[in-house]
Amino acid sequence: MSNKGTKSPRHASLKRYAPFEPYQNVSLVKNGHIARQLLNHTVVAFHNRRDNDLTKGQIAARDGFVQRFKRQRREYGKQIKPGSLASFENDVKYLAARLDQFFFFNELGPNIKIKGGLDVVGVDHAGIESKIDGETFSCMVRGREHTQININIGSNHTLYKLDAIVGQLMHEMVHAYLQVFACNCFWCSRDALNTVGIEHDGHGSVFLMLHRLILTEMRRWGDDGLKTLLSEDCPGQLISKSARGRAHAVFAQMSSEEKEKFNGLRANVRKNILIRFNDKGDRVIVAPSLKMNQIRWEDSKRTEIMRREEMRKEMINEIAEESSIDSERQEYGGEEHGDGDADYEEGEEYDEDYTGQTD
Ligand SMILES: [Zn+2]
Numbered sequence: 001m002s003n004k005g006t007k008s009p010r011h012a013s014l015k016r017y018a019p020f021e022p023y024q025n026v027s028l029v030k031n032g033h034i035a036r037q038l039l040n041h042t043v044v045a046f047h048n049r050r051d052n053d054l055t056k057g058q059i060a061a062r063d064g065f066v067q068r069f070k071r072q073r074r075e076y077g078k079q080i081k082p083g084s085l086a087s088f089e090n091d092v093k094y095l096a097a098r099l100d101q102f103f104f105f106n107e108l109g110p111n112i113k114i115k116g117g118l119d120v121v122g123v124d125h126a127g128i129e130s131k132i133d134g135e136t137f138s139c140m141v142r143g144r145e146h147t148q149i150n151i152n153i154g155s156n157h158t159l160y161k162l163d164a165i166v167g168q169l170m171h172e173m174v175h176a177y178l179q180v181f182a183c184n185c186f187w188c189s190r191d192a193l194n195t196v197g198i199e200h201d202g203h204g205s206v207f208l209m210l211h212r213l214i215l216t217e218m219r220r221w222g223d224d225g226l227k228t229l230l231s232e233d234c235p236g237q238l239i240s241k242s243a244r245g246r247a248h249a250v251f252a253q254m255s256s257e258e259k260e261k262f263n264g265l266r267a268n269v270r271k272n273i274l275i276r277f278n279d280k281g282d283r284v285i286v287a288p289s290l291k292m293n294q295i296r297w298e299d300s301k302r303t304e305i306m307r308r309e310e311m312r313k314e315m316i317n318e319i320a321e322e323s324s325i326d327s328e329r330q331e332y333g334g335e336e337h338g339d340g341d342a343d344y345e346e347g348e349e350y351d352e353d354y355t356g357q358t359d
C-alpha cells in the first residue's frame with residue numbers, strides 16, 4: 001500500500017537542517033509532523049556525527065550531561081536522607097534539559113513538565129506489567145495543555161541507580177517528543193500501529209527506532225554507566241525488549257474490530273526505508289544514504305556560505321578602495337557601483353523535504 005499522493009496538506013513541512021546558522025534552529029509544530037518524517041529529521045541531526053558536525057549547543061549539552069552524570073552517580077542506589085529529595089529531582093531536570101538540547105532541538109522543554117520522585121508512578125493502566133517506573137501523558141491545566149512525565153527515581157526510601165533513572169527518563173522523553181510533535185490526524189492515526197503506536201501504548205516502530213538510536217548515541221558518551229546504559233533491556237544492538245513486548249501485548253489484546261480501525265501492521269524492513277528494522281525486527285538499520293546525502297548537502301551549504309562571505313569582504317574592499325580613489329580625485333557623481341551585480345540571494349530554498357517513506 002502506498003501513502004504517496006495522499007499526504008494531507010495540513011502536515012507541517014520540515015526545513016532542511018544543518019548544524020550551523022541559519023539552518024540549526026528547528027522549530028517544530030505541535031502535532032504537525034508525519035511521524036516518519038519527524039524521525040528522519042531528528043535522527044539526521046545526531047546519528048553517528050563527528051564533533052565537527054554537531055552544533056556548539058549539542059556539544060555543550062553532551063558535556064554538561066556527562067559531567068553531571070559522573071559527578072552524581074555515586075550518590076544514587078542508596079537510602080535517601082530526609083530532605084534531600086530536591087537535589088535529586090534537580091538532577092533529573094538538568095539531565096532532561098541536556099537531552100532535549102542534544103536530541104530534540106530544544107523543542108521539548110516548553111511543552112513538558114517532569115516530576116521525579118519516590119514511587120510517583122506504579123500502576124500500569126494497560127495491565128501488562130506489575131509495576132511501572134515511568135509514564136507520559138498529556139494534561140490540561142487551566143486551559144493550557146502540556147505533556148507530563150512522571151518517573152520514579154527510587155522506591156521505598158531507596159534511590160535507583162542513576163543509569164536506570166536516565167534510561168527511564170530518555171524513554172519517557174521519546175514518548176513525549178512523539179506525543180507533542182507527531183501528527184494525530186485521521187490519516188496519521190490510522191497508521192499508528194506502524195508509527196508511534198496506538199494511544200495508551202506508544203511503542204510503535206517509530207518509537208522503537210528513535211529510542212534505540214538515541215541509546216546508541218548515549219552509549220558513546222561515557223566509559224562506565226553510560227556505555228552499558230539499558231544493557232539488560234537493550235543488549236548489544238537490540239531494540240528495547242520491554243517496549244517491543246508491550247507493543248505486542250497491546251496488539252494481541254485488541255479485538256479484530258479494533259484492529260480494523262488501523263492500517264495493517266507492517267514489518268518496516270524494506271530496504272528502501274531510510275530507517276528500518278533488520279529482517280528479524282530486533283535491530284534498527286539506518287541507510288548510509290541518509291547521512292551521506294545530508295553531509296553532502298551540509299558541505300555544499302558550508303562552501304556556499306564561505307564563498308558569500310569572501311564575496312562580501314571583496315565588495316567591502318572594493319567599495320573602500322573606490323571611495324578612497326573618489327575622495328583623492330574629488331570626483332563626485334557619475335560613478336556607479338553596479339549595485340545590480342550582487343549575487344546574494346535573500347532567503348534559502350528548501351525544496352528538498354524529507355520524503356516520507358512508503359511501505
Ligand atoms: Zn497527520
Ligand SMILES: [Zn+2]
Nearest residue numbers: 171175203243
Ligand atoms: Zn513506554
